[in-house]
Amino acid sequence: xxxxxxxxxxxxxxxxxxxxxxxxxxxxxxxxxxxxxxxxxxxxxxxxxxxxxxxxxxxxxxxxxxxxxxxxxxxxxxxxxxxxxxxxxxxxxxxxxxxxxxxxxxxxxxxxxxxxxxxxxxxxxxxxxxxxxxxxxxxxxxxxxxxxxxxxxxxxxxxxxxxxxxxxxxx
Amino acid sequence: xxxxxxxxxxxxxxxxxxxxxxxxxxxxxxxxxxxxxxxxxxxxxxxxxxxxxxxxxxxxxxxxxxxxxxxxxxxxxxxxxxxxxxxxxxxxxxxxxxxxxxxxxxxxxxxxxxxxxxxxxxxxxxxxxxxxxxxxxxxxxxxxxxxxxxxxxxxxxxxxxxxxxxxxxxxxxxxxxxxxxxxxxxxxxxxxxxxxxxxxxxxxxxxxxxxxxxxxxxxxxxx
Numbered sequence: 001x002x003x004x005x006x007x008x009x010x011x012x013x014x015x016x017x018x019x020x021x022x023x024x025x026x027x028x029x030x031x032x033x034x035x036x037x038x039x040x041x042x043x044x045x046x047x048x049x050x051x052x053x054x055x056x057x058x059x060x061x062x063x064x065x066x067x068x069x070x071x072x073x074x075x076x077x078x079x080x081x082x083x084x085x086x087x088x089x090x091x092x093x094x095x096x097x098x099x100x101x102x103x104x105x106x107x108x109x110x111x112x113x114x115x116x117x118x119x120x121x122x123x124x125x126x127x128x129x130x131x132x133x134x135x136x137x138x139x140x141x142x143x144x145x146x147x148x149x150x151x152x153x154x155x156x157x158x159x160x161x162x163x164x165x166x167x168x169x170x171x
Numbered sequence: 172x173x174x175x176x177x178x179x180x181x182x183x184x185x186x187x188x189x190x191x192x193x194x195x196x197x198x199x200x201x202x203x204x205x206x207x208x209x210x211x212x213x214x215x216x217x218x219x220x221x222x223x224x225x226x227x228x229x230x231x232x233x234x235x236x237x238x239x240x241x242x243x244x245x246x247x248x249x250x251x252x253x254x255x256x257x258x259x260x261x262x263x264x265x266x267x268x269x270x271x272x273x274x275x276x277x278x279x280x281x282x283x284x285x286x287x288x289x290x291x292x293x294x295x296x297x298x299x300x301x302x303x304x305x306x307x308x309x310x311x312x313x314x315x316x317x318x319x320x321x322x323x324x325x326x327x328x329x330x331x332x333x334x335x336x337x338x339x340x341x342x343x344x345x346x347x348x349x350x351x352x353x354x355x356x357x358x359x360x361x362x363x364x365x366x367x368x369x370x371x372x373x374x375x376x377x378x379x380x381x382x383x384x385x386x387x388x389x390x391x392x393x394x
Contacts, residue, residue, distance in 0.1 A: 028198060035200075039251035039374075046241040046250070053238040066257030069336040069348045070317065071199045080254055 027074055034077035041084040048091040055130055056098060058091040102130035112139055116153040126160065135160035187384045190368070193316035196336065200255070202373025205315050205338060208384045209306045212365050212391040214358060217282035221390060225288060228295050229279040237271040245298035248374030256336060258349065265349075266300040286358060286365050289390035299369050299383035302338065304345055306364035308356035311341030313368055315348055326354030338368065365391060 045060050052058045062083040065076045072080070105128045112119040116139040125136040138156045141147030190205035197203060217225075240246045249265040264272060270291055274280050280295070282288055290301045304313075316339055318331040324344050331337065337344035346352035348370065358365055367387045369380045 031199065032201075035251075035255045038254045042251045042254055043242075043247055046247060050239045050242050053235065061261045062254070062259055064257055064259040064262060068332060069256040069258055069350065070332070070334045071196065071336070072255070072257050076257065077255070080257070084254065 030074055031072075031077055034074070034081050037081050038077065038084060041081065041088055044088045045084060045091060048088065048095055052091070052095055052098070054132065055102075055127065056094070058087075058094060060087060060091070062087060098130075102128070105129045109137055112137065113155055116155045117151055120153060133160045187369075187381055188312065190313040190315070192314065196315060196317055200252075200373065202371070202375075203252075203315060204371040204380075205313050205368055206371070206380060206384065207304075207313050207366050207368040208388050209364055209366050210388045210391045211363070212286065212394065213363055214360055215285050215394065217284050217288045218394050220393070221285070221288050221292065222282050224292050225280040225282055228292065229274060232271070232274050232280075232295070234275055237268070237275055240268065240271055243298065245375050245379060248372050249298070249300060251374070252372040253349065256348070263349065267294050267298045270294055285394050286367070286387070286391055289387045289394075290367070292390060293383045293386040296386060297379045297383040299371070299375060299379050300349065301383055301387060302346060302352065302368040302370065303358045304352065304356045304366040304368065305358050305362045306366040307362070309340040309345065309366055313345065313366070314339055315370070318344060324351060324353050326357075327351060338370070367391075 045058075049058045049060050062080060065072055065080050105124055108119075108122075109124050109129060112122055112124065119139045120141075121139060123136055123138040126133045135158050138158065139153055140156050142150075142152035142154055147153070187206040187208050190207060192200075192203050192205065241250055246265060246267050249267070250260040253260040253263065253265060260268065270280070280291055283291075286303055290303060293299070294301055316337060318333060318335040318337050320330075320333045322331050322333075322337075322344055323329070324331055324337070324347065331344065336348040338346045338348055340356070343355070344353060345356045367384055369384050371377070371380045
């Protein structure tokens with residue numbers, strides 16, 4: 001209907017040597033289902049990447065199945081689906097571990113705030129408890145060496161570097 | 172409920188021209204579509220109004236936006252489609268993510284002249300993938316199809332692998348679907364009429380496509 005070059009038209013519309021991905025029937029349905037699964041996994045991976053940001057980076061890369069865009073065959077779609085599923089599983093595991101670590105660090109921070117003298121010189125950053133910014137909590141003695149000898153410990157709160165905040169606002 | 176009014180009914184001139192998708196490709200990718208709009212415009216420097224627009228967009232766009240963008244419906248739809256056609260969207264970036272990355276790298280949406288900046292504005296605002304062609308070099312309607320044996324993309328060495336998804340006119344491939352544009356119909360300094368094409372994939376609403384085309388055309392016409 002649209003192809004005007006007679007050489008091209010019959011080949012595209014009535015090609016009997018179709019490339020494997022474009023065979024029809026049940027395989028068409030199977031490929032549609034795999035594409036649906038790929039879309040769903042891509043959404044899950046996007047959510048994990050977004051949730052992890054900016055605390056840590058989740059590897060969302062899945063090797064390209066083709067150098068150029070084309071309709072993938074069943075096997076290739078399965079490979080993409082499986083690779084995405086593996087990335088989602090890895091990302092979720094990494095996120096869970098990070099959440100557990102941050103929860104443990106928050107508990108440690110509370111204990112340090114309650115009893116600084118029991119956590120001498122301990123330093124917990126905002127990143128360690130999953131908060132943005134580059135500030136930290138640091139258990140230090142009052143008045144330097146005198147406080148150290150007297151056991152006068154306190155938690156000093158650093159609000160972080162002001163420059164990073166300004167840069168972030170600028171960008 | 173009646174059907175949606177056509178863009179021309181809304182006073183959008185020129186109205187987007189729907190292209191077509193080869194039947195066996197459409198069977199594989201329901202929702203894949205292409206439509207285009209032709210504008211009498213020539214490449215040139217970026218007008219002040221567009222520069223201002225780019226600055227405004229830069230001010231609204233941060234690193235967190237770039238990362239979270241993939242969760243939004245339209246960027247996600249293109250990412251998923253890229254996976255489905257064998258591309259890794261973290262290497263071969265979707266158009267909107269490519270621009271987002273450039274924004275982070277450069278610190279702003281830098282002006283590159285028209286028509287590229289018109290596409291940047293529309294892509295960032297809508298997320299829709301847009302392509303530019305020299306309208307006078309195109310023959311007939313644009314379509315999305317798979318390449319036939321022996322076909323080439325002008326300006327690229329070697330033949331296309333049969334089955335490569337391309338945007339084509341009635342005569343030959345005009346560009347890879349999400350990739351290089353044929354030298355034969357690329358916009359050059361000599362271009363006088365520009366065809367702006369939007370590639371729609373499943374999950375991208377028609378209204379966003381129409382808006383992207385209209386926004387690009389309006390920017391080019393105003394220049």
